[in-house]
Amino acid sequence: ETGVTQSPTHLIKTRGQQVTLRCSSQSGHNTVSWYQQALGQGPQFIFQYYREEENGRGNFPPRFSGLQFPNYSSELNVNALELDDSALYLCASSQKLAGGIQLRDTQYFGPGTRLTVL
């Protein structure tokens, strides 16, 4: 059973650029959530993807967008990068059961991508 993997590990961008972060979910998981963890803060929920559609969103602007692919892997895209976007971006995978029910213990996190915006 493979765990959640994320790429790249680190990334440096300049303000105004665009970035794509990638996440491979744990084997057997069909749902991916993305979180942003700024320095000294706890992770903040960005959005979740289930069946290749956005399935809930936190308080993040539309320049944060995502995709989920048929193999359940996911991308997080951030346009028009701002300095405050510098953070650790965490991906968590989980398994929704029939009817969309998710067991709330079972979110497995990847190691994250450290994004620095200069």
Add this chain to the structure above:
Amino acid sequence: DQQVKQNSPSLSVQEGRISILNCDYTNSMFDYFLWYKKYPAEGPTFLISISSIKDKNEDGRFTVFLNKSAKHLSLHIVPSQPGDSAVYFCAASFSNSGYALNFGKGTSLLVTP
């Protein structure tokens, strides 16, 4: 605004003693609470959880207590071990949005030999 608060950024405990990590929340709609543990360069790992219908849940050395009237929960680790040294995050969620975890800022626990 921070709906889940961990007011102690750090805690140091001697090996073998009890570690008590505290967490407060402001939103009474939260009905499920979790603790995650995070080592450097790794993602958070689920540790233990509790539903709002309970006031205690135990798993080996880890026990979580929930006081709904005070909107407070705590994680007890007994006995503490050096390998428990990590950042501990408290998280909360609503039943009808179980996917979105609301995290506190974390408490860094150091267990000294």
